[in-house]
Amino acid sequence: MERIKVGIIGSGNIGSDLMVKLTKSDVLELTTMMGINRTSKGMQHAEYLGLQVFDNGVDGLLEQPDLVDILFDATSAKAHLHNAEVAKKLGKQMLDLTPAALGPFIVPTVNLGEHVNAENVNLITCGGQATIPIISAISQIAPVEYGEIVATISSKSAGPGTRANIDEFTETTAKGIETVGGARKGKAIIILNPAEPPIMMRDTIHALVEGETIDEEGITKSIKEMVSKVQSYVPGYKLRTEPIFDGNKVTVFLEVEGAGHYLPKYAGNLDIMTSAAVKVAEEFAKNRKHQVANHS
Amino acid sequence: MSNEIILTEVALRDGSHAISHQYTVEQVRSIVQSLNDAMIPYIEVSHGDGLGGSSLQYGLSKVDEMKLIEAAVSVSNFSKIAVLLIPGIGTIEDLKEAKKLGAKMARVATHVTEADISKQHIETAKELGMEAVGFLMMSHMAPVETLVEQAKLMENYGADIVYVVDSAGALLPHEVKERIRALRQTLEVDIGFHGHNNLSVAMGNTLAAIEEGATRIDGSVRCLGAGAGNTQTEVLVAVLDKMGISTGVDLYKLMDMAEEIVAPILPKPQEINRDSLTLGYAGVYSSFLLHANRAAKRFSVDSRDILIELGRQKIVGGQEDMIIDVAAGLANK
Numbered sequence: 365m366e367r368i369k370v371g372i373i374g375s376g377n378i379g380s381d382l383m384v385k386l387t388k389s390d391v392l393e394l395t396t397m398m399g400i401n402r403t404s405k406g407m408q409h410a411e412y413l414g415l416q417v418f419d420n421g422v423d424g425l426l427e428q429p430d431l432v433d434i435l436f437d438a439t440s441a442k443a444h445l446h447n448a449e450v451a452k453k454l455g456k457q458m459l460d461l462t463p464a465a466l467g468p469f470i471v472p473t474v475n476l477g478e479h480v481n482a483e484n485v486n487l488i489t490c491g492g493q494a495t496i497p498i499i500s501a502i503s504q505i506a507p508v509e510y511g512e513i514v515a516t517i518s519s520k521s522a523g524p525g526t527r528a529n530i531d532e533f534t535e536t537t538a539k540g541i542e543t544v545g546g547a548r549k550g551k552a553i554i555i556l557n558p559a560e561p562p563i564m565m566r567d568t569i570h571a572l573v574e575g576e577t578i579d580e581e582g583i584t585k586s587i588k589e590m591v592s593k594v595q596s597y598v599p600g601y602k603l604r605t606e607p608i609f610d611g612n613k614v615t616v617f618l619e620v621e622g623a624g625h626y627l628p629k630y631a632g633n634l635d636i637m638t639s640a641a642v643k644v645a646e647e648f649a650k651n652r653k654h655q656v657a658n659h660s
Numbered sequence: 661m662s663n664e665i666i667l668t669e670v671a672l673r674d675g676s677h678a679i680s681h682q683y684t685v686e687q688v689r690s691i692v693q694s695l696n697d698a699m700i701p702y703i704e705v706s707h708g709d710g711l712g713g714s715s716l717q718y719g720l721s722k723v724d725e726m727k728l729i730e731a732a733v734s735v736s737n738f739s740k741i742a743v744l745l746i747p748g749i750g751t752i753e754d755l756k757e758a759k760k761l762g763a764k765m766a767r768v769a770t771h772v773t774e775a776d777i778s779k780q781h782i783e784t785a786k787e788l789g790m791e792a793v794g795f796l797m798m799s800h801m802a803p804v805e806t807l808v809e810q811a812k813l814m815e816n817y818g819a820d821i822v823y824v825v826d827s828a829g830a831l832l833p834h835e836v837k838e839r840i841r842a843l844r845q846t847l848e849v850d851i852g853f854h855g856h857n858n859l860s861v862a863m864g865n866t867l868a869a870i871e872e873g874a875t876r877i878d879g880s881v882r883c884l885g886a887g888a889g890n891t892q893t894e895v896l897v898a899v900l901d902k903m904g905i906s907t908g909v910d911l912y913k914l915m916d917m918a919e920e921i922v923a924p925i926l927p928k929p930q931e932i933n934r935d936s937l938t939l940g941y942a943g944v945y946s947s948f949l950l951h952a953n954r955a956a957k958r959f960s961v962d963s964r965d966i967l968i969e970l971g972r973q974k975i976v977g978g979q980e981d982m983i984i985d986v987a988a989g990l991a992n993k
Contacts, residue, residue: 527774531751531780551715553748566982568981
């Protein structure tokens with residue numbers, strides 16, 4: 365069966381990791397890399413792989429729009445505004461990995477079905493991709509009045525974009541905890557740890573649930589089911605301990621080890637973003653084929 | 661060495677850790693009023709982990725810190741109110757709110773190697789017309805060259821003052837000297853020092869910092885700060901006076917408020933016990949103290965073992981969740 369064609373905007377770390385992951389996909393065919401510097405490592409690798417390479421970013425696609433059906437934006441929130449405009453003009457579906465948050469938030473294990481036909485979806489943040497599934501798993505059993513997450517990442521895996529605007533992380537993640545995770549109120553904290561060798565991404569989720577008695581067994585089961593769903597696209601995603609219950613508070617400790625494709629294994633925070641994006645694109649692609657099949 | 665030192669009282673921020681963030685409006689009002697009467701130049705008011713710190717991770721504030729800031733501003737006509745902001749925990753929105761309520765100084769804190777996440781916040785503080793301080797926490801964890809480089813970044817972002825912050829109370833006087841001297845040789849802006857007394861050298865460290873040219877010093881009355889507390893403000897005022905260094909603070913009034921207003925708030929007098937000593941010895945963030953105590957009880961392990969292990973793993977400030985993780989790990993051994 366023919367694969368759905370995809371392209372990447374941005375040839376930095378995230379774009380390069382996406383490139384490795386997409387070349388492994390059975391459903392997606394990576395055809396195009398859109399960067400700005402032909403001599404960058406990512407662009408050179410794209411050329412080596414035989415991809416169509418544009419060094420004028422997404423504008424290259426205006427000449428040959430048929431190269432791509434779905435776009436991944438791995439640039440910056442600022443650049444995304446233009447990229448999203450071009451995608452819209454060309455009628456291409458856009459998966460946004462920047463913090464621009466123009467389109468609805470998406471977490472593959474939680475709300476993918478709601479947005480299969482959306483023209484632009486946003487992948488929230490790395491901390492959001494790691495923790496919102498757990499908040500959602502808890503809120504499926506008991507209403508979550510407050511969900512708080514703490515993401516600790518190695519300093520080495522925090523790029524200049526994240527560092528220059530760290531409030532974007534906390535604010536966007538908090539919003540995702542509420543709108544996608546289902547918590548009435550969300551809060552997010554991010555900590556950078558410079559230890560050498562670099563630490564794996566750690567995430568802690570604290571949730572306060574409503575109700576007189578807390579269904580510990582039900583919540584634990586729901587969390588474990590969710591963890592295995594996330595593991596289907598991020599194998600290094602795991603619980604560090606059993607969930608801890610204290611009154612109406614649930615605490616969950618996670619570790620996210622990256623696949624080590626383009627980025628080092630400790631950069632689980634970056635890996636979970638690219639893995640989630642590929643997962644979303646694959647589901648979108650399957651849905652398109654399904655729609656086409658139903659029409660013919 | 662300068663013959664004039666400008667003090668910042670931190671009991672209403674750092675001390676928040678020691679009382680598990682339970683300050684009330686009345687307490688803040690009476691403490692600020694009496695500090696104001698004693699002519700303390702700056703008073704820091706925030707959750708222990710800075711603006712936005714109220715959380716399950718660090719402890720929920722009994723009273724919204726913005727209400728405490730508002731109360732503090734309302735009773736201080738001399739002292740300026742400062743707030744702490746740790747990027748990654750608090751946000752620019754929080755800072756704007758504090759400024760609107762009358763906070764005059766923003767102290768923007770990062771781990772000693774991560775100064776570049778403070779750029780936006782320092783710039784915003786300046787745009788808002790606030791005095792901006794760069795606060796390099798856990799200064800003992802980086803070599804002097806790194807500290808200098810990071811301090812330089814904060815200065816470039818517009819910080820008016822850069823602090824060496826000994827969050828773990830782990831530095832010794834000769835190490836403080838080395839650090840302040842290196843900063844003095846490189847920076848144009850004023851240099852500050854914030855100590856903790858876990859190894860009983862907060863006062864010695866402070867004097868060492870002053871000798872090398874630090875002009876901004878933090879203290880907490882009655883040592884009301886995290887761990888074994890900070891350099892004791894009323895003692896510092898007396899010591900500096902004996903050295904002929906002026907702080908402009910009324911010593912008797914400060915002694916009186918420490919005794920009559922602050923001491924009754926403390927759950928127990930601040931002392932160096934085996935846990936706070938271990939903080940300094942292991943080089944662990946001072947606010948971990950009460951969390952480690954609770955985790956030790958819960959998992960039936962020695963709190964010192966938890967702290968030593970946290971130090972070994974190079975855990976940084978804010979990683980309170982690792983305390984449970986480490987305690988659970990020790991219990992399973």
